[in-house]
Amino acid sequence: MERNWQEQTLEILEDQYWEEPLLADSRHQKIHALRQTPLNQFSTEDIRMMIGHGMSLPHLIPLAIERLNKNLFAEGDYYPGDLLQSVLNVDLSFWLTNRSLWQYIHQLIIKNSFELEDRGINPERFLELS
Secondary structure: OOOOHHHOOHHHHHOOOOOOOOOOOHHHHHHHHHHOOOHHHOOHHHHHHHHHOOOOHHHHHHHHHHHHHHOOOOEOOOOEOHHHHHHHOOOHHHHHHOHHHHHHHHHHHHHOHHHHHHOOOOOHHHHOOO
16 A cells, blocks of 8 residues: 555545435445545544444554554444454454454454453454464
8 A cells, every 4th residue: 555545535545436425314424424534534433433334444454453553442432442343343254355454453362362351352253264
């Protein structure tokens, strides 16, 4: 990826420009707006929500990894560690085709396994790919 990829929007990075949703609910409006927002302006909640919907994972998982490196229990709108939980819940097919990203998350989990257990975060499904 380019060095300044985080200054770009998902629309630009993916070269996909969606039409404004008609009569969309607030979730669809938020997703549409985030696709037009530079990645370096995403909040932890924005990343968590988009990953939770399986959106733009090749761009958002690396962004999540940066946040998780700073704070493994980075918090969106719900609880400490909700970003990590969203990452762990990503469809396993993504991890099968993105093994280097999987390995990075795997190392974070292994290094912090006791703390994950203390916080009730279960990485078992994610670790099935070991």
